[in-house]
Amino acid sequence: MNEFVLALAALMIFPGGAFVLASGLAFEWIDRKLVARLQNRLGPRWFQPLADLVKLLAKEEIVPDGVHAGLFKGLPVVALAGALTAGLYVPIAGVAPAFSFPGDLVVTIYCLSVLTLCTGLAGTNTLDRFSFVGAIRTLTQLFSYEAPFLLALLSPAILAGSWQIAEIQEYAQQHTLLILLTLPVSFAIAIIGLMGKLELPPFDAPEAETEIVAGALTEYSGRGYALFRLGRDVELVIGLTLISAFFLGGLANPIEFLLKTLGLLVVVALLQALFARLRIDQTVGMWWRVGAALGLLQILLLVILKGLGLL
Amino acid sequence: MEPAAKSGKFSIPIGPQHPALKEPGHFEFSLEGEIVTSATARLGYVHRGIEKACENRTWIQNLYLLERICGICSHIHALAYALGVEKLAGVTAPPRAQAIRTLVAEMERIHSHLLWLGVAAHEAGFDTLFMYSWRDRETVMDLLEGLCGSRVHYSANTLGGVKCDVSPRHSEAIHRGVDFLEGRTRYYMDVVTHDETLLGRTRGVGTMSLDQAVALGAIGTTARASGLARDIRVEAPYAAYPDFPVRISLETTGDLLARFLVRLNELLETYRLIRLIVDHLPEGELQARIPRRIPEGEAISRVEAPRGELFYFLRSSGSDKPDRIKVRTPSICNWSSVLVTAIGHKLADMPMLLAGIDPCFSCSDRSVRIHKKDGEVEQWSWEILRQYGIDYYR
């Protein structure tokens, strides 16, 4: 009975739901504050993301007509659920992941994409042209960064010879230097892929404020919009944890978790502040020509090295 | 993404009002198959009937009404109007007043160009440059506040001269401010010419060749970016420009990048001018007497606003109220000249063409009505048009 309670607690409280949501909000604040400071601005107060969330939840959710009501209300919930389930297999807060089974890496990656798919669906579900075009862009971008992002995350898995995040992390803890030496390109692609997934600038064409208002989520307000934003924050935390677990030598304890993920967050914020928004055709072109090619090259290099028994 | 237009009715009920719009605008193209046969604009959403209002206000009251036609070039409107009225009344402002007027006009050019730099960067999604350029713009707005008493509508002009004087403390502050701004402008010049992502959005966008510019009567920075040397400060110097000659800044490629460079070079030229004026300010009083009833007659006053030639036609019937005031702002000229370049282009080129001129009112979501040959009329959003262009070329 108590391992059921333990599992429930793991699911709901500590490494699972509540903690991930809280750290999601915290990371969103740090990200916005960092980008602001990079632009010589002050940036939001520490509880701003929480305040936004509470305000949005309190706001009335308007369901526009010509929309499938059930889908309209259900999609945000599914999006957040997808993001949260991905959080279960990832070593959040440096603690061993709540659940772990061989092959959970692939599950995590696809759970992360559930949110983007839901955003795309939400966009096409309404009659509004902005969200229709926003959805098209979101899905185009999804298909363009998914492949390189997958290749980048699989390369350490091939090195460690297992698909289980816990094992890969263990391998990474022992061979940190080896990973960084042989897989620098995958590390870079993974970070840029994460920014593409979260539609952070310069990849924010799907919600270009001056062109299409809020892209696929133009029609959303109140609860639905809050859940989508929350889902995106959670994905930010999970993405950072995953990348630092693989490429920065694992997360043995909470301090290490904090140091490494925040370090990565500084890099992501810097990248956000440095570039102009790429047009959708430029992002797609860049991903397929540069991202996928480098990812494959990296995997090829790994396979050859492994074949020669050097690793 | 092939819009459903091909398969059937595809009307998008998007009016010209749009949350991200700064100023509303609406465009209409009629097509012959893929080629645009005619293009017109529907403006007027911010029309306030200023020309009619001028006819029942006194000459001095009109000065402050006309100043509020535009927020970033308010002084140049007042200057053009004041010069016109002084021409009618046969009065010339004293040299010190003319020099101060030119000084404030050049400082306003900095204010307007830095604002445009930020807005253009924001349109391209480069918010960091937007934040930095608007932070530096505060320097020139503080200088203007110190000199004329207010940040945006400086009201430095009055009929017959100026109201504010340049004290040694002002000129020292102006020198310091201009030195800081010059360093920043050189830095932005370096960023705009080297940053790959921004270059990707500006190089080869909305190109207008030299002979197109001549044929279309383009003016201001749009013309100078295509190599057409049109600058009223050089051709028909007014106020104190005869004694402070201006070196024109020209580019030849005629695309958006060239317009960035022309404006930044103009800024550098403006800093040189301001230093020159502040150091050689002629002595003398600030205002000349001007009668309340302006003698009957007509006058034309042309000045170089930050966006191009501003044309004023004033007509007086001898009373203390003007008979007719005609204002032709530079943006109308930019619009009409560029809309005509649309004719003959493919519909797919429209987004680049329209985004290229960065008009005074930047309507990012222009709703577009397409008259197909078979009589069918469709209304596309700006975004669909852009997407259609991308797919067309893919």
Place this chain on the structure above:
Amino acid sequence: MRFGSKSIGAMFGEVAGALFKKPVTEQYPFERRPVQDGYRGRLVYDPTKCVGCQLCVKDCPSEAIHLIILDKSAKRFVIRYHVDRCTYCGQCVENCRFDCLSMSSDLWELASTDKDSFTLYFGSEEDVKLVLSKAAARIAMGPSED
């Protein structure tokens, strides 16, 4: 990161440096930006110097200033000034040859929650009281155009 003429993130130096500099944002109303002197804030009227020539009223572009003449010879005047209509252009100050009008550079926080605080009466105390009592009496008699 500069690679010959091409460079990715040309603003890297500036942006990274900004992390360690104090942000320029000012926390109004806790920090107030120093206003340049000569800033044209709200109008200030000195009734002693006024002769009632109404040059200021005639040229105001937005009819924001009215002169109520109680007694021309004794020079007792009251100015009714509409803060919300005024465009702060300073033409009245320019016109006044007896310089009894000026624009203060520290009275510029003029927002208020009720509209009638935007109509101000300048003049000596008892004149203003007189005008206000007359105005109140007239309102009590019934709506009359003001």
Place this chain on the structure above:
Amino acid sequence: MDTVSSLHQAQELLIPYTVVATHPSPDRLDIVLRTRNLLPAVQALQAAQWGYLSAITGLDHPGFDPTEAKSQPVEEKKWDRLADPYIQNVGVFSTPHLEALYHFCQGAAILTLRVKVPRTKPVLPSLCPLIPYATLYERELVEMMGFEVNGASSGERFILPEDWPDGVYPLRKDFESLESQASSGGSS
């Protein structure tokens, strides 16, 4: 090519079409044309590549002093006798008519072509075939002053709102405001 010589060149070019040529100021030349000579004159200017069309101004000479008398009715008869009015003094209260001023600029020189048309039948040829970008200026004339420019590209409103009553031209001297317009049944 300084101002005086370019003005002189313009005057030479337009000799065949000029009715009255005046120099209101050293850098300006006003030429009064007949309506039918407008297009040939612009063609001549274009052939010599003389400057560019900077603006088109519409003027309303109502035949009464707008500031004093309320808009008395405009006597029509006197107008029709002068079928093609060209000798008009430039004074303010000449016989009632509408006037279009085409301003061409080259350097500091400003050439203004003045075309006077009767108030009842203000028909003007469109410059669009010669100068494509004149469309916006001409449509402003049509909407604001009530000129009829045949060939101005599209009938739709360019500045005034959709629900603005037809036949009411705000920049005309006898236009007070919409309310008074509605009450007095709307003059021409």
